[in-house]
Amino acid sequence: MPLRPMPSRGVVVSPVLRKAALVAACLAALAPATASAEAGALPAAPDDRTLQSEIDAFVRSEGGPPGVIAVLRDGGKSRVLRAGVADVRTGREPRPHDHMRIASVAKAFSGAVALTLVNSGDLALDDTLRERLPRLPRAWGSVTLRQLLNHTSGLPDYTEAPSFRDAVTADPRRHFDSRRLLDHVVDQPLNFKPGSRYRYSNSDNIAVALMAEAVTGTTYERLLAELVYRPLGLRDTTLPQGYRLPEPYLHGYDVSGPGEPEDISEVLSASGVWASGGIVSTPADLSRFIRGYAGGELYGGKVVREQRRWVKGASEPAGPGRNTAGLGIFRYATRCGAVLGHTGNFPGYTQLAAATPDGRRSLTFSVTTQINKTLAPEQLKRLRAIEEDFVCAVLKKGR
Template sequence: MPSRPARPRRALSRPRLRTAFLGAAACMAVLAPAATGTAAGTAADTASGGADDPVLQRQIDRLVSESGGPPGVIAVLRSDSRTRVLRAGVSDLATGRAPRAVDHMRIASTAKAFSGAVALSLVGLGDLDLDDALRERLPRLPAAWGSVTLRQLLNHTSGLPDYTSDAEFLAVVTADPRHHFDSRRLLDYVADEPLRFTPGSRYAYSNSDNIAVALMAEAVTRTPYERLLGELVYRPLGLRDTSLPQGYRMPKPYLHGYDMSDPASPEDISEVLSASGVWASGGIVSTPADMTRFVRGYAGGALYGNSVLREQRRWIAGASEPAGPGGNSAGLGIFRYTTRCGVVLGHTGNFPGYTQLVAATPDGRRSLTFSVTRQINASVDPARLERLRAVQENFVCSLLRTPR
């Protein structure tokens, strides 16, 4: 049974919305866990235990039992044909149901890896080139942005101003969190602004980058981005429960995401915001099971050839938002996480009610999907974020030690 019900949804404040859309990462905290451990779920949740599982289980139990922690955590570790599912807390405070690998969730900025997958697949097909510039593919965008290339968008060295920081955009979301945006016009909010720096000169994470990536893919193929996802990513990797919605509704069953600003009175905010306002930058809904399939194929290079893979893995200094486990460096639509036990490739993300990590070994044979049902934000609680990263690193180490 859940420890306490969630209070009714209320409007998010401007500071909380700013934090949410910037994809920084806010603290985790807790309720007494209503359900913990690797309790039985559906067939997709079937797990074979590992030697490290009791230790890892205690760590995620602690995450959901500390004051202010997330109501739920689920982690899926897979190596070849072996799958381990660890979970703590609940997926829904109203029912006390345990998290499951087939539950839908907002994947936040890990959606940027999907736009990377689409763009790099088109590069592999010869439809796009990494040196294609905005002035060539998207001439309607400001001329001052024209020299920005696809490569710079994918590794966040473009200098594009971030539309999610724009005062007008934030005012619209604050007034009506479920406002339906024209996703293909999101960059209009910053169209009157210059580049923040000379393209390619430094790294700066920006939600605008992946909106531009999706628009470039649409321009060159004359195909909606949602359809490109299906043809170039979902179908080849066997994703059955992944979609890019425009509204705020979540498909059932789903992991409920919570605002834990007041730990004594958690608020269910799973459906508080419209996905249309983040689109290719963070609007995708998926499941832990599908994200496991995705990151194994994406990190392992299953969607394109070795020449594209080499370009994708030209690493530069830069961290994902929030930072992933270990040392972070940025590639094209992917990050390298160098832990004390070895390297994995993937992406992180956060959105109101959710924080995500997906990672896999460079050959794609071992993977970790780690999801919590509260946003983790470094600007709000950096110490708690560091504790989360330490737990994630321990999970990576267990993954890398697991026999294939």
């Protein structure tokens, strides 16, 4: 959503309106970007001292995030590396139990709900929108749950719709009816024949959540609690409707201006991204989630095998190494080996959560500014290089 603020022409613009324009520009990354899934030549796996040096330098760099926190897990052992601050005003350091917006890593949670329901027989991967959500346009009817989960559906992305962008620009904190977000694109045809190609779309995971609600008669929020949070022991993860974050939290910043970083942690209502990007969690909870999710703890081996049928496609923003897409999950093939997970970015935040296929080893890597191909292509390249080094450290492989 590449919106940019209009010149004021001498009119005094309020702080709220400035933030609205800023958020509209930042939301460009919620829509898919045309970018290669490949990264350039990257350095080999470093030790913790070198990893620390990398994130320290990243925070100090021009356009770098005010804060970084990475949690690396190997079985029952955990280590935390951090740089910069969680709050520019107080100088407090980032901590594993700080709340944060996990952005599109929320799509992995909708994948977890859907695949758990597939495992129980309540849903099937070949169920169509026509069967489960008949109120949606007939032209979308042949789209299957499988195609929604691996972004081959062809659904138009509602975050690109002028009506949605205008609403966010006018009032970033407005409360959307999350279950009507697809109304912004109901007059549009599919972008391509379902299953014929890959295109990342935020509409996909909204439809996944609606399908889950339709077959269970239960709210998506309750399904998350019963099928994901409780089994995986997540105690600090929620899907809010408003713009507030629970204390304590990692503050998210815009660093594009010439002055001090601007705190935009609570500028945007989560109701407008819902199942596609609205979840709030902590590095500690996210670490527990990705180990269980990537490791297949929530459903049987047959569903895991279907989940790991890879197609060409990158997450948004692209993760480390070569990206391929599965059902609600991506495979990141690095020089040191492959991990499974998801990335995400949201105004003020960029995320990576990944784990080995057995769920034993994991990495969560959180930065407190939005980095993507559209807003900060050079910083994204650098971020992916750092992420790959951290993956190599998790896999304990080097030169």
